[in-house]
Amino acid sequence: MKITKYKSNNCGELNLNNINEEVTLSGWVACVRDLGGMIFVELRDRTGFFQLVSDPQVNPEAHKTFEKLKTEFVVTVRGKITRRPEETYNEKYATGQVEMYPGLIEILSEAKTLPFMLDDDSVSEDIRLKYRYLDIRREKTLNNLILRHKIVTATRNYLNTQNFLEVETPVLINTTPEGARDYLVPSRVHEGKFYALPQSPQIFKQLLMVGGVEKYYQIAKCFRDEDLRSDRQPEFTQIDLEMSFVEQQDVIDLVEGLLVDTFKEAGVEIKPPFIQMTYQDAVETYGSDRPDTRFDLKLFDVTDIMQASTFEAFKGVIADGGTVRAIRIPGVANYSRKDMDDVRSLAISFGAKGLAWVTYMETGEVKSPVFKFLTEEQIAELQTRSGAEKGDIVFFVADKPKVVFDVLGRFRLYFGKKLGLIDENKHNLLWVVDFPMFDYSEEEQRYMSVHHPFTSPNLADIDKMETDPANCRSIAYDIVYNGTELGGGSVRIHSSEVQERVFKALGFSEEEVQKKFGFMVNAFKYGTPPHAGLALGLDRLVALLARTESIRDVIAFPKNSSAKCLMTDAPAEASLIQLRELHLKSTVTKK
C-alpha cells in the first residue's frame, strides 16, 4: 500500500511477520479496556482490528492521551509491532498475536456517543438507515459492500475479456409507454415537458447494436416508481448486456461464464451448463416461472380423473376450460380441523375459490370429502399418481390454469419453507426458456408483452401473433437461482416489419408507434444486426450471495419501504421558486 502521513499499514493485515516493524496506523477506537494502569484499545480500520497497549510506566506521555480515548474517536499511532505474551494470544482475530505500545498517539477527531452499538446485530433497521454512515462501520454492512465491489469487478473483468465495451446511456430519457410507472423529471427549458428516468437502458442498448458496438455492457442504474419490497428499491442496478450476431444459446453460454466468475467471489462454485426448462414445464411442474428446485413436491394433473368423476363442481370448472391439479404434502395428515381451516384460508388468500384434499392417515385410513364422487379405481389412480404415503395430504385446486398453477405454486413454497424441505446449501441455477410472447390484460382489455415489446417471437409461432397471440412463444429466457429471478433477456426483433407487427398485436395504432417508437423503427431500417441480450439484477445477486434477505443490506444508502431516505429525508418539498422555474404547481393541499 502507499504510505501516507497517517498510514504505513492496515490494522487487519499485521501479524507475527511484522514484528519489530515501525508502523503508523490510523483508524477508529473500537473499544477501550482501561484496567486502571494498563489501557488496551482496539483500533479498527476497513481491514480489521489491531490491539494497542499503553502502560503509564512505559510511556507516561502517550498514556495521558490514552486516558482520554473513547469509543469511535479517530486516532493515529506510531510504534513498533511487538509480540503479545504467548498466554494472551487472541485466536479470534487475525492480528491476535501482535500488538503495539505506541510511542506517539494523536487524536484526530473526537466522537459523541453513538446512537447504537456497532456490535449489536439486533438494532432495528430504521435506526441503522438513519445513521447509515455509522451502520457502514459495522463489519457485516461493510463486508456486503466489499462483496458487491468484488462482484462488479469480476463482472467487468469477465466482460472486458470477452471484448465487451462498457458504454453509458442517458439517465434523462423519454417515458416508457409499457411497463412500470416512470419517475418524471420536469424540464425547465421546455415548458410543460418531462424527461423520465430509465426503467432500463433497453432501447439505447439496442440502438448501440444498430450503431455497430456489437458487444455492450453497463452497470446501469434503473428506476421504477412502484411500491417497494425487501427485494425491490425505486432505484436499483442491473448488469446490462447486449450482443450482436448471436442467438439465445450464445447469450446463455456467456452469462453462465459470468455467473461462474461472480459466484466465485462469494466462494461458491457452480458448474454450467445449467438446466433449461420451458416456461410451460416450469409452470405445470412447479407452479412458477422461477421454480425453486431445491426441494421436490411437484404438481400433477388430475383433470382426467375429475372429468370422469361425478363431482359436478370440478366438472363445471373443466368444462369452462379449467384444469384440476394437485400437490402431495408429506407428513401433515395429523393436521387438526383448525389447521385445515388455516390451509384453506391460505389457498383462498392465494386466489383459489376452494380447496379439496385427500388425507392419508398414519393409521392407513384414507379420507376425503371428494371420495363420494369417485370410483375405487379413480381413488387408486389418485394414490398412484401422487405417490402418497401414510401421513400425507394431497391438495387439489380446480380453476383457470393460471389460478391453479399460481395457488399450488405458492402452496409448494409455503410448505417447502414450513416443513424445512429447502436445503439452504444448494445453489440451483436454471434457465426458463420459451416464455409466452403475450399475456392478456383484463384491465387494459388487450394483450401485453410478457417480456417487452422488442422481444422476438419464436419464428415457428410468428403467424400466431395475429391468429393466436395467447399461444405465441417468444425467444425470451430467465436465469433463476434458488427460486429467485436473477435476470432475464431475449433475442430482439431486428426487422422493422416484425417490430411493427408486434406493436400492432399489442394494440398500438400507427400514430402511437410513430410517436413513441418512431426513432427506433426508423433506426432499424438502416441495417440492423440480429441481436440479443440480458440484464441481471445486481442487488439481488449480491444479496443472495451475501445470504441476506433484503437488497437494502447490499446498497450503501437505500430507501426504506416507503421509498424514503431516512438519512437525508428525501424526498422533500421543493420551494415555490423551484416549482415556478419548472412550470409546476402542486395540487397538494397543506394540512
Place this chain on the structure above:
RNA sequence: GGGAGCGUAGCUCAGUUGGUUAGAGCGCAUGCCUGUCACGCAUGAGGUCGCGAGUUCGAGCCUCGUCGUUCCCGCCA
C-alpha cells in the same frame, strides 16, 4: 390502494386482570482496578410508555383515530 405485525430509557427488550414511585441487560457518567480482549467491581444519571381523543375513580395495558416502521397482496413490460 388493501391486509398483518411492531412502537416503553441512547440501543435491545420485559411490564401479570386496568391499580402505589414504570423495570432489566447493554451503552453512558463518576470512582476503584497493571495483560485485558463481552475486562471486572461499585455508584449514578437517563422515560412526553409514538401522538391525539375516548372509556374509567384510575390507562403503558381497553376503544377509536393518526403518525412512523417492517412484512405480505395488488403493482413491478
